[in-house]
Amino acid sequence: xxxxxxxxxxxxxxxxxxxxxxxxxxxxxxxxxxxxxxxxxxxxxxxxxxxxxxxxxxxxxxxxxxxxxxxxxxxxxxxxxxxxxxxxxxxxxxxxxxxxxxxxxxxxxxxxxxxxxxxxxxxxxxxxxxxxxxxxxxxxxxxxxxxxxxxxxxxxxxxxxxxxxxxxxxxxxxxxxxxxxxxxxxxxxxxxxxxxxxxxxxxxxxxxxxxxxxxxxxxxxxxxxxxxxxxxxxxxxxxxxxxxxxxxxxxxxxxxxxxxxxxxxxxxxxxxxxxxxxxxxxxxxxxxxxxxxxxxxxxxxxxxxxxxxxxxxxxxxxxxxxxxxxxxxxxxxxxxxxxxxxxxxxxxxxxxxxxxxxxxxxxxxxxxxxxxxxxxxxxxxxxxxxxxxxxxxxxxxxxxxxxxxxxxxxxxxxxxxxxxxxxxxxxxxxxxxxxxxxxxxxxxxxxxxxxxxxxxxxxxxxxxxxxxxxxxxxxxxxxxxxxxxxxxxxxxxxxxxxxxxxxxxxxxxxxxxxxxxxxxxxxxxxxxxxxxxxxxxxxxxxxxxxxxxxxxxxxxxxxxxxxxxxxxxxxxxxxxxxxxxxxxxxxxxxxxxxxxxxxxxxxxxxxxxxxxxxxxxxxxxxxxxxxxxxxxxxxxxxxxxxxxxxxxxxxxxxxxxxxxxx
Numbered sequence: 179x180x181x182x183x184x185x186x187x188x189x190x191x192x193x194x195x196x197x198x199x200x201x202x203x204x205x206x207x208x209x210x211x212x213x214x215x216x217x218x219x220x221x222x223x224x225x226x227x228x229x230x231x232x233x234x235x236x237x238x239x240x241x242x243x244x245x246x247x248x249x250x251x252x253x254x255x256x257x258x259x260x261x262x263x264x265x266x267x268x269x270x271x272x273x274x275x276x277x278x279x280x281x282x283x284x285x286x287x288x289x290x291x292x293x294x295x296x297x298x299x300x301x302x303x304x305x306x307x308x309x310x311x312x313x314x315x316x317x318x319x320x321x322x323x324x325x326x327x328x329x330x331x332x333x334x335x336x337x338x339x340x341x342x343x344x345x346x347x348x349x350x351x352x353x354x355x356x357x358x359x360x361x362x363x364x365x366x367x368x369x370x371x372x373x374x375x376x377x378x379x380x381x382x383x384x385x386x387x388x389x390x391x392x393x394x395x396x397x398x399x400x401x402x403x404x405x406x407x408x409x410x411x412x413x414x415x416x417x418x419x420x421x422x423x424x425x426x427x428x429x430x431x432x433x434x435x436x437x438x439x440x441x442x443x444x445x446x447x448x449x450x451x452x453x454x455x456x457x458x459x460x461x462x463x464x465x466x467x468x469x470x471x472x473x474x475x476x477x478x479x480x481x482x483x484x485x486x487x488x489x490x491x492x493x494x495x496x497x498x499x500x501x502x503x504x505x506x507x508x509x510x511x512x513x514x515x516x517x518x519x520x521x522x523x524x525x526x527x528x529x530x531x532x533x534x535x536x537x538x539x540x541x542x543x544x545x546x547x548x549x550x551x552x553x554x555x556x557x558x559x560x561x562x563x564x565x566x567x568x569x570x571x572x573x574x575x576x577x578x579x580x581x582x583x584x585x586x587x588x589x590x591x592x593x594x595x596x597x598x599x600x601x602x603x604x605x606x607x608x609x610x611x612x613x614x615x616x617x618x619x620x621x622x623x624x625x626x627x628x629x630x631x632x633x634x635x636x637x638x639x640x641x642x643x644x645x646x647x648x649x650x651x652x653x654x655x656x657x658x659x660x661x662x663x664x665x666x667x668x669x670x671x672x673x674x675x676x677x678x679x680x681x682x683x684x685x686x687x688x689x690x691x692x693x694x695x696x697x698x699x700x701x702x703x704x705x706x707x708x709x710x711x712x713x714x715x716x717x718x719x720x721x722x723x724x725x726x727x728x729x730x731x732x733x734x735x736x737x738x739x740x741x742x743x744x745x746x747x748x749x750x751x752x753x754x755x756x757x758x759x760x761x762x763x764x765x766x767x768x769x770x771x772x773x774x775x776x777x778x779x780x781x782x783x784x785x786x787x788x789x790x791x792x793x794x795x796x797x798x799x800x801x802x803x804x805x806x807x808x809x810x811x812x813x814x815x816x817x818x819x820x821x822x823x824x825x826x827x828x829x830x831x832x833x834x835x836x837x838x839x840x
């Protein structure tokens with residue numbers, strides 16, 4: 179007596195409508211119809227520039243498994259393991275050569291083998307996934323994944339035999355399209371105390387169980403992921419089908435490293451026998467850094483290290499350095515000689531592949547990845563200066579912690595880059611005191627990116643053994659947290675300078691985190707609460723309020739009871755670095771006043787009132803009372819002087835009326 183049952187072994191893509199015909203336009207632009215292509219095609223042993231471009235711009239790469247990703251056909255190996263190798267191999271050959279229908283062959287092989295769960299488990303244990311992989315496939319897939327390319331496994335084989343390979347390659351199991359065994363439980367064997375589970379067939383609803391299954395799978399991937407450029411890599415006739423139907427792959431790369439088939443070679447867009455050829459054809463990205471202060475120099479440790487050792491990047495990294503005199507010579511010459519920045523971060527070495535460049539335009543020219551790490555007040559001018567010099571395909575990331583006031587209100591640095599340069603801009607924020615970012619240390623940061631692919635690329639650029647990153651999609655939340663914590667750090671500095679104690683400081687940090695989150699969500703409804711529990715939120719706040727430059731300068735200001743200006747202390751204590759918290763407090767105050775939010779943000783309001791010398795630093799202990807006082811709104815004490823907080827006389831009325839000048 180038998181009863182049939184289906185065993186679900188993982189999540190599936192299913193039920194998606196076929197992708198619209200026009201979505202396959204990439205391949206259609208390059209090639210004519212399939213029938214014409216087959217008649218006139220010369221085997222593409224050398225890839226044309228158009229083929230290389232498609233490969234290099236692939237968003238998804240689908241690999242066949244048997245005799246492509248894996249050295250052998252897993253079902254044949256299972257048959258050999260079960261003593262039925264020759265019989266099953268003959269059936270497999272008939273499918274690969276196109277002389278037997280897939281459905282018929284699948285059922286025939288299962289009937290010959292009579293596999294059970296116990297036998298399948300024994301086979302998998304005896305044949306570890308790592309030993310089954312084709313030469314060069316693991317580094318190729320790892321490199322694609324590092325670039326944010328999604329990898330799928332499409333196979334006419336069986337899911338249970340493929341899952342260990344997917345795990346070995348770090349391919350998510352939901353990215354497997356393969357057949358599923360249909361199991362039956364038999365209790366006829368009186369010697370067993372539990373039913374014997376055997377394979378009686380396969381699930382015919384799986385697309386890979388029939389002809390045309392691989393293009394159908396690709397259509398489902400397109401519909402689910404919204405991607406445009408899909409590449410199929412395989413060795414057999416069923417893999418070729420991926421480009422023969424609308425909505426299938428845009429490019430077919432035939433692989434002959436294990437099994438050679440004339441028809442596959444003849445009809446391939448590109449034919450390779452070594453995965454190293456595909457690996458070497460991947461583009462190497464040119465990296466440029468705009469900025470050379472302490473944090474830029476600290477970040478260059480990770481960037482130069484990864485650029486040198488990872489094939490994703492070109493070795494050389496250009497760093498824009500504002501030319502200054504240093505010990506009788508040029509700062510750029512000193513940096514290029516010492517491989518460190520002796521003025522802003524002395525003693526911290528970065529790679530000899532870094533080139534300090536005094537030309538901003540030359541630094542970013544032809545760069546694929548642009549890192550912005552300059553004082554935020556200079557960013558409008560920088561962006562306008564390089565507007566016509568950046569590649570339209572470039573990707574940017576901002577390490578800058580500040581906001582900018584425009585006629586439309588507050589602007590984030592990432593938004594400014596997108597608006598002026600018309601390229602995507604991610605952000606990197608976190609508890610990153612420059613002097614503490616060193617090999618052997620412990621540091622982490624948060625990358626915010628609207629693009630999964632770009633977030634993965636920047637993670638590859640910054641991740642090291644001493645600096646780890648996580649990627650989130652909340653760009654606005656991460657960036658605002660990075661900017662606003664500098665205002666809280668000013669308050670913490672006042673508290674420490676006035677010796678108000680740890681209770682007071684803890685209160686300031688708690689209120690500061692609350693106002694940071696409230697302000698960010700008020701500016702952007704997409705901001706997520708959980709962002710403030712990432713490193714870019716509470717961790718950055720703590721580090722900055724105990725050891726950052728804004729805390730150090732505001733503490734000195736409080737200790738001197740305002741007898742020296744912030745501009746004087748900035749020059750004296752920061753050795754050319756810029757103080758961000760004072761300027762940001764002014765910019766935040768303009769937004770609060772323009773919207774009538776002062777009482778909702780008592781700490782932010784009080785900090786700016788003290789910075790403008792309406793109140794003394796000791797009054798930070800009464801920040802709630804200050805926010806209630808009309809005196810906190812008074813534009814007192816030289817708002818147009820040369821202090822770091824100078825905002826050129828822009829006031830909240832101008833912000834509200836849209837009359838400020840960017």
